[in-house]
Amino acid sequence: MELEAAVWIAISLIILYLVWKTVSPILSPIIIAITIVYIVYPVHERWSKRLGNRGSAFLLTAILTVLTFLFIIGFALWMNDIKHSITTYLNAFFQWLLSFELPQSTYDLLQKLLEDLGKRIDAYVLGYTYSIPKLTLQAVVMLFVFYGVLVNAKGIKNEVYSLLPGENRELAIKLVNSATSALHNLLRGWLTFSVIKGISLALAFYFFGLANAGGAIAAGILTVLLELLPFIGGWIMWLAGAVYLFESGMVGRAILIALYGVVFVSPGPDLVVKPRLGIERKVGVNALISLLGIFGGLVAFGLVGIIIGPVALSLMETLLEEWKRTKITRTNAG
Known part of the structure; x- marks a missing residue:
């Protein structure tokens, strides 16, 4: 046997x-x-x-x-x-x-x-x-x-739900829900919203003459990445563009790109659109965990690590919470 x-x-x-x-x-x-x-x-x-x-x-x-x-x-x-x-x-x-x-x-x-x-x-x-x-x-x-x-x-x-084990099924469901929640916040929240901001910034850089097509796309990509950082966002990119235009003597363009950036990149959409969509910017420990997951996943797995990293840390957080809950229950029972 x-x-x-x-x-x-x-x-x-x-x-x-x-x-x-x-x-x-x-x-x-x-x-x-x-x-x-x-x-x-x-x-x-x-x-x-x-x-x-x-x-x-x-x-x-x-x-x-x-x-x-x-x-x-x-x-x-x-x-x-x-x-x-x-x-x-x-x-x-x-x-x-x-x-x-x-x-x-x-x-x-x-x-x-x-x-x-x-x-x-x-x-x-x-x-x-x-x-x-x-x-x-x-x-x-x-x-x-x-x-x-x-x-x-x-x-x-x-x-997927039919394959969940009979024993510890409750924990398995919690893990699935944790992964789903992490994906929802990451993909339908931050990623989709940030990509829209990145596209808006790229269009501004191209049409205001700040960069060629490749440079505008690069600016859009960095805008998406900057949206990851607490207290920092895409406003840095349009502000840098406005300062460059101002110092180059193109004051009118500088004012226009600043107004465009406020309305379509940051902070306008964060103050008006995000609350209506139920998207909240994470702060404190949650923000740190998200950053570790995204950047650590990026280094370890490449671009797909942006997805794998936060989900993996979310699953680990769920396991730790379940372990603490089990330990407290056993202590109280004893």
Whole structure:
């Protein structure tokens, strides 16, 4: 009996290893596809009432297909410009931070972070600039997964809950709910809202003549990242642009971009739109956990780490709370 169990364990491990080797090269597009499904699912539910489940999924997939291949074309045309612009913006931002009276440990940390970010950006660009076919293949995988998950979303959800263990089912449900809550706050809250802000800032930089297409996209990307930081946001980007225009003698443009930034980037949307959508900016320990999850995940897993990191820390937080609750219960019972 023990021999039979050992054989089945060995077979299971071999199967898991083969599955992992098969899936790992395309894991990023799979995670991205599931992420986009989660973001657009409320739209899918509304459209399904008129177009049916498959019709709505097909239309959303068609829209995503157009956007994806426009992204690939833009990636091929502007990636080097984007890289140089991001490096320039980051250098300027960190030099500004380092101009303050900072403790030596903080100064060293910022210097190290700047070096690591530069190396990582170069690695991403070199990894994809010369492998557009690979990027296209990943895009195709993402689109197929997106359609499949969107069509079968309800079935997948039921299947996940059916696989939860009978023992400790309550804890398993708490973990699922914790992951769902983290995804909701991250994707439908911060990420969607910040991407809209980034697009608004990129359009402003381009049409006000602050940067070419690549530089404007880079400014938009940094706006999204700056929205992660407590007490800091996209206002830094439009303020820097306004100061540059003002010092260049273009006072009218400087005033216009400042007004545009206040209304469409920050703080206007934070004061008017966020409260209506129920999006709250995290502060204190929650903000620190979010930052650790996002930046730690980014370093460990690449871009998809922005999603994996916060969810992993959220699950750990749930486990710790359950452990404390169990310990208190046992202490009281004793």
